[in-house]
Amino acid sequence: MSSEDLRIKQLEQKLENKNKEIENLQDENKRLQETVSNLDTEAYKFKELVYSSRFLFAIFLGEDFIIDVANDSLKKVWGKGDDIIGKPLLELLPELKDQGIKELLENVYRTGEPYYADEVPIELIINGKPEIRYFDFTYQPQRNAQGEIIGVADIAADVTKQALLNKKIKKSEREFRKLVNFMPHKISLANAEGETIFYNQNWLDYVDKNLEDFIDEPWTDILHPDEKEKVEDVVAGCLSKGNNFDKEIRLRDRNGDYKWHICRATAVKNEEGEITSWISSSTEIQKLKDEEKRNEDFLKLISHELKTPVTSIKGYVQLLLSMLPKNNSDIDKKLIIKPYLNRIETQVERLIRLISEMLDMSRIEQNELELKKEEFNLNQHTEEIIEDLTYTNKDFQLELQHDFECDVFADKDRIGQVLINFITNAVKYSPDSNRVQIKIHEYDPETVAITVKDFGIGIKENEQKQIFKRFYRISGEKADTYAGFGIGLFLSNEIIERHNGKIIVKSEVGKGSEFTFTIPLNHKL
Ligand code: ADP
Secondary structure, eight states, X not given: OOHHHHHHHHHHHHHHHXXXXXXXXXXXXXXXXXXXXXXXXXXXXXXXXXXXXXXXXEEEXXXXXXXXXXXXXXXXXXXXXXXXXXXXXXXXXXXXXXXXXXXXXXXHHHHOOOEEEEEEEEEEEETTEEEEEEEEEEEEEEEOTTSOEEEEEEEEEEOXXXXXXXXXXXXXXXXXXXXXXXXXXXXXXXXXXXXXXXXXXXXXXXXXXXXXXXXXXOGGGGBOHHXXXXXXXXXXXXXXXXXXXXXXXEEEOTTSOEEEEEEEEEXXXXXXXXXXXEEEEEXXXXXXXXXXXXXXXXXXXXXXXXXXXXXXXXHHHHHHHHXXXXXXXXXXXXXXXXXXXXXXXXXXXXXXXXXXXXXXXXXXXXXXXXXXXXXXXXXXXXXHHHHHHHHHOTTSEEEEEESOOOEEEEEHHHHHHHHXXXXXXXXXXXXXXXXXXXXXXXXXXXXXXXXXXXXXXXXXXXXXTGGGSTTOOOXXXXXXXXXXXXXXXXXXXXXXXXXXXXXXXXXXXXXXXXXXXXXXXXXXX
């Protein structure tokens, strides 16, 4: 190959290489163009985001804080129109100068340390009128490629609505606290789990503790040891079921003395019905309790004092009666006094029963009613009682039916007292009938029951529970017709409850009533 050919070959080779380089450069160029175009799109998107955002966004350049960027939301808040780019911020908004904003911006510009603020009130002159707006904002230093600070970026949110609402909430919370501290009651607030998160001043004064210390203690520590366990059980039940709590309990004060309180708690629920918290109020009733005790003691004293002379009157009447000849046919002058003595005896019996009921009642109030349990035959005891009652209620037909025979372990006199109360009521509240049916029957395999059925005036359904309350008597036109104090059923209920039994009432106005009491069969409890 000639040297000429060789050169041509080399030149061709070079040309081919150059072409390849050009091709590569073209590829590279295309890729760069794509990247630039992507970047443009990104920048556009970013710009769009900033400009259309509800957040307020601006960049201030230099120490005069020349507005370089400000999005539409910010322009709207400033209310100075669109033509603001290139203007110094504090010339555009001179009102900011007296509100510490200038100093804040200068500090960020000088130190490079960002500044964050929440719910700051700023007065702006918007469309010529001064207006207070609240802002959450951040001042961020802006740097160039060399890292030098060239300006400050302002990213803010107008939180005026939220801030005004928060102010209202804070105001109503302040008022609520004041109200709660002003009240004479002890008020507390607990979370859904029952952990106390607030006690009012009265609570803190009562225990002489500060809020932090008292909250850290379980509140049940100040309960009276006799009630603690029971109250804790009831509270646990309320918490799990969402029921209201309503109880009289004793709470220990700052001197270690226990004082009676009425304590109430109620659940606060959200819209879904879930419990969010508990509000409790405790009101001291120690003075009332003391008063009640004085009354009870007085009643007890009077009953005791009355019982002795009345019992001796009864004794003398019975003695006089026994001295009279038994035979009615004897024509004896002395006989004239017999019916009067009989009447005195009946009246004295009533008086004795009333005094005993009053005494029993004060015993119950003071938790002193004790049962003297023994084993006895219920059928025989019932028969004896009915025999006695038949003697004093001669016009009445007391029909006894033994469907079941059994022994019980119970307080014989007290069970008799309940039965007498049922039967005397049946007689008393049956003005147009003279039949009373008494039935002894099995209630369930463990329990015996005695039912006393009358055909008297009956009891309205809404009063059937009330009649067991102390001194409760059914009011109405006939109220004065029937003598009584409304103590008998209250006592009967207490006696039967203490025997772990219950009383059941069935009644229909105008048709009659059926009173049943149950007691466990010969269980030595
Ligand atoms: P008292 O009969 O002394 O008033 P109780 O406690 O024995 O007191 O009874 C309470 C009330 O229940 C009575 O006042 C009466 O209104 C009502 N009551 C009780 N038993 C009957 C009955 N068998 N029939 C109708 N009402 C009754």
